[in-house]
Amino acid sequence: MKIGYPCINQTLDCSSSRTFRLASYSEERLLETVEQNLACLQRILEYNVQHNLLFFRLTSDLVPFASHEINRYNWQDHFKSTFRELGSYIRNNNMRISMHPDQFVVLNSPNGQTVKNSIAELVYQGSILDLMELDTTAKLQIHGGGAYGDKPAAMQRFAEVYHTSLPEAVKVRLCVENDDRTYTLQDCLQLHELTGVPIIFDNLHHECVNNGEPMHEAVAMAAATWDAAKDGILMMDYSAQSPGERKGKHVQSIQEEAFHDFLVETEGLNMDIMLEIKNKEASALKAVEVARALGRLKV
DNA sequence: CGCGGTCAAGTGGCT
């Protein structure tokens, strides 16, 4: 089991998601920003290794406007050696990496342009992992998309786009995560049947919408969609509901008893856990302690 | 130099 957090480190005084407005786009600005983002990413990775946080999600903003048509610069080649060095640091320290393209990536949209943009974004994010020379246990995590009033038809469209329009480099990394209102674990399992993509499990989303599966059973079903040799072990997102706020909103800080209970509930299942909690590595560090006390972490 | 409106992109539930 590895524990981690997404994208941003709040302890360090740098950000790997610096960007700029489309209106201020220039090649110079792009190069300068990417260089700073990658330098910060290296620092974050070092922090993570020092603190035994061996699961990390890279921000989508490493390369601003990477999948936008305004960006015609060959940043892949320009930063090739930097990406390779980052990747070798990741491999040497046995870290697990994911990326989570944001809400604009919708493979089953009825709008062809949206699908096209989505594929371009997936190609960009996959190429980051490729440039780092990470194996296919490093994943791209998306949601099922919209339902558009006919979920079965929307799922068929998802499968069709998967089979006919995605490059192999994206397919081998693609995973689907249950969301908090439309695509339940059961729906995701169907998408898995249609495409073979592994299912990333999100406990908070599962609490928001489900088909009655108890937590242990739900995690076990998601875990069974992962081919250990090719995909690695189950990745999951862990969070808890922010008390008194609207459904699905993440808590500010980890509730250690709840996390403890979750680990006890999922005893015997192996997985890497991403803490989607507002205060980031602070909560991840506490989660490491809880998991250690239960003997679930090797480090 | 700090504040606040706005930012490439989508969808659906809540108010």
Place this chain on the structure above:
DNA sequence: AGCCACTTGACCGCG
């Protein structure tokens, strides 16, 4: 009908 939430606020113009 508009706002909000989503893996993450950050940028930039204005006073």
